[in-house]
Amino acid sequence: MNAEIIAVGSELLLGQIANTNAKFISSQLSELGINVYFHTVVGDNGGRLKEAIKIAEERADLIIFSGGLGPTKDDLTKETIAAHLEVPLVFDQIALTYIEEFFSKRGRTMTENNKKQALVLEGCKVLANHNGMAPGMLLEKNDRTYILLPGPPKEIEPMFQFEAKPLLAKKVSGEMIVSHVLRFYGIGEAELEVQIQDILDNQTNPTVAPLASDGEVTLRITAKAQTEHEAWKLIYAKKAEIQAIVGKYQYGVDDDSLTSKTVEMLLHNKLTISAAESLTAGLFQSELAEVPRVSAALVGGFVTYTEQAKVNQLDISQELLDQHGVVSSECAGAMAANARKIMGTDIGIGLTGAAGPDPHDGQPAGTIWIGFAIGDDEPVTRKLELSGMRNTNRLRAVKYACSYLMRLLAEKGYKRV
Numbered sequence: 037m038n039a040e041i042i043a044v045g046s047e048l049l050l051g052q053i054a055n056t057n058a059k060f061i062s063s064q065l066s067e068l069g070i071n072v073y074f075h076t077v078v079g080d081n082g083g084r085l086k087e088a089i090k091i092a093e094e095r096a097d098l099i100i101f102s103g104g105l106g107p108t109k110d111d112l113t114k115e116t117i118a119a120h121l122e123v124p125l126v127f128d129q130i131a132l133t134y135i136e137e138f139f140s141k142r143g144r145t146m147t148e149n150n151k152k153q154a155l156v157l158e159g160c161k162v163l164a165n166h167n168g169m170a171p172g173m174l175l176e177k178n179d180r181t182y183i184l185l186p187g188p189p190k191e192i193e194p195m196f197q198f199e200a201k202p203l204l205a206k207k208v209s210g211e212m213i214v215s216h217v218l219r220f221y222g223i224g225e226a227e228l229e230v231q232i233q234d235i236l237d238n239q240t241n242p243t244v245a246p247l248a249s250d251g252e253v254t255l256r257i258t259a260k261a262q263t264e265h266e267a268w269k270l271i272y273a274k275k276a277e278i279q280a281i282v283g284k285y286q287y288g289v290d291d292d293s294l295t296s297k298t299v300e301m302l303l304h305n306k307l308t309i310s311a312a313e314s315l316t317a318g319l320f321q322s323e324l325a326e327v328p329r330v331s332a333a334l335v336g337g338f339v340t341y342t343e344q345a346k347v348n349q350l351d352i353s354q355e356l357l358d359q360h361g362v363v364s365s366e367c368a369g370a371m372a373a374n375a376r377k378i379m380g381t382d383i384g385i386g387l388t389g390a391a392g393p394d395p396h397d398g399q400p401a402g403t404i405w406i407g408f409a410i411g412d413d414e415p416v417t418r419k420l421e422l423s424g425m426r427n428t429n430r431l432r433a434v435k436y437a438c439s440y441l442m443r444l445l446a447e448k449g450y451k452r453v
Contacts, residue, residue: 037070037208040096042088044104044113045187046079057102057185057192064196066213068204069260070098080110086120097180098204103187105170107149114173114184118157121177125155128162131171138169157184163199167191174203181207211260214267218255218278219292221439223285225253231282235274242267242274251432252294287439294438295323297453301442302333302383305450310379311337312350312371314362314388315404320434335381340371350374363389363399365407369415372407384409385441387433392426401426404433408444416444 041058048055058075065072074095078088085104092099104113118125132154139146153170156162163172163183168191173184183200185192220228225248229236232255235244242259257274261267279286288297302309311320318339324330340346343362347354352370360366368386376384389404390396396403402422409415418440422429446452 037098038096039065039070039072039098039100040074040076040092041072041100041102042076042078042085042092043102043187044078044080044085046081046110048077048103049079056189057187060189060193061100061102061185061196063215064201065204066215067264068201068208069211069213070204070208080104080112082112082116082119085113085116089117089120093180098183099180100183100185102185102192105153105172105184105186107147107152107169111152114155114157117182117184121157121175121182123175123177124158126158127151127154128156128171129154131156131162131165131169135169157182161203163195165191165195167194172196172199174200211262212264212267213258213260214264214271215256215258216268216271216275217290218257218275218286219288219290220253220255220282220285221251221287221294221435223253223282224248228253228255228282228285232278235277235281242270244274244278251428251435287442294435296327298438298442299324299327299330299333300453301445301450303329304453305445307333307383307445307450308335308381309333309383309385310335310375310381311385311387312346312375313337313339313386314341314346314371315391316387316430316433317341319430320385320387320437323434323438335379337375337379337385346371350378361397361399363397363403363405365405365417365419368405368407368417369409370407372409372417373415376409382411383441384415385437386415387437389420389429389433391429392424402429404429406433406437406440408437408441410444410448 041061043055043058047053062072076088078085101113104111135150135154156173157175160173160175165171168186170186172195175182185195225246229246242257245256247254257271259267259270287294313320321337324334338349340349343357346352350371351374356366368388371386372384386407390399390401392401395401404420405417407415407417420436422432
């Protein structure tokens with residue numbers, strides 16, 4: 037079965053929102069062994085949508101639509117499809133009752149146009165919407181399958197996963213396609229490819245695809261097999277081959293991030309952390325704070341952007357700064373140690389440097405020092421020499437701080453998770 041996904045909405049074409057629905061649906065279809073060859077985006081225009089449908093019908097036998105099922109005039113997906121397929125729209129009584137009860141329970145008046153959301157293609161399988169009002173639809177006609185889904189991710193994801201996907205699973209047979217992502221840091225894409233060149237040159241099933249992003253490198257391993265269990269066996273075997281070569285650079289898998297794995301390690305080992313930030317201006321703490329439950333590890337910290345702030349807030353001696361400068365190993369180490377001491381944490385991090393585009397403190401743009409103070413040990417510092425844009429350098433400094441902190445903790449016997 038070959039599929040095409042058509043996302044409907046002018047907001048997608050205007051760049052106001054990203055087409056995350058197509059990404060989600062594609063990943064779900066791949067698990068069923070359904071090929072997705074095209075993603076199409078069309079605005080809220082019936083004529084252009086009809087043309088997109090005609091094109092999709094020439095190259096796909098499964099066409100999935102997202103968006104355009106709402107109550108307003110620009111929600112025209114099902115009306116356009118109904119006219120194209122010459123299938124009438126009828127009210128689904130279950131959906132209509134649900135919509136009426138929704139407004140009644142909230143003491144709100146239901147406007148007439150809200151009834152439009154209960155209209156479905158005659159003869160379709162109605163897909164229940166437990167997170168919104170407009171139901172989805174699955175219709176088989178002219179040897180093709182048409183699936184209509186709402187646009188909001190909170191509605192489309194559970195609807196597809198629990199309503200549409202089981203129906204599609206019954207229609208398809210054959211190979212399952214399973215993907216697994218390995219995430220690396222501290223090694224460039226080119227170097228990683230050289231290290232695993234033999235694997236890349238001789239790949240069949242599973243396949244291995246490198247991808248670089250924001251200073252990180254990922255390897256996507258994709259396997260095909262008759263069952264999901266067999267596919268995972270192939271993936272784990274290939275994963276072991278890769279880890280034997282470059283495993284020391286791997287920090288996580290799939291949806292992991294450097295910050296999420298750092299927080300996991302801190303929580304697992306019951307460690308607390310604080311930070312003193314100059315060039316990153318709180319970015320390190322902000323990135324950690326995106327991870328749930330981080331409050332059990334992240335105590336707080338300082339943004340000491342100026343030299344005077346480092347003296348006043350962190351009690352760093354003016355003599356040290358006069359002698360070594362603010363962009364130095366000595367300053368980074370003192371920032372980490374003093375943050376740890378003042379905040380009373382197990383770990384202190386210090387970040388200072390010249391983010392760019394101009395030199396700072398006599399150091400060229402991209403010169404960054406990171407300090408790590410763990411327990412009562414002497415601070416350890418690491419120097420980065422980056423060549424990216426200003427904010428890219430700041431983000432890379434944060435990622436490196438997480439990566440190297442996990443490595444230091446592992447060397448001291450703390451367990452990775």
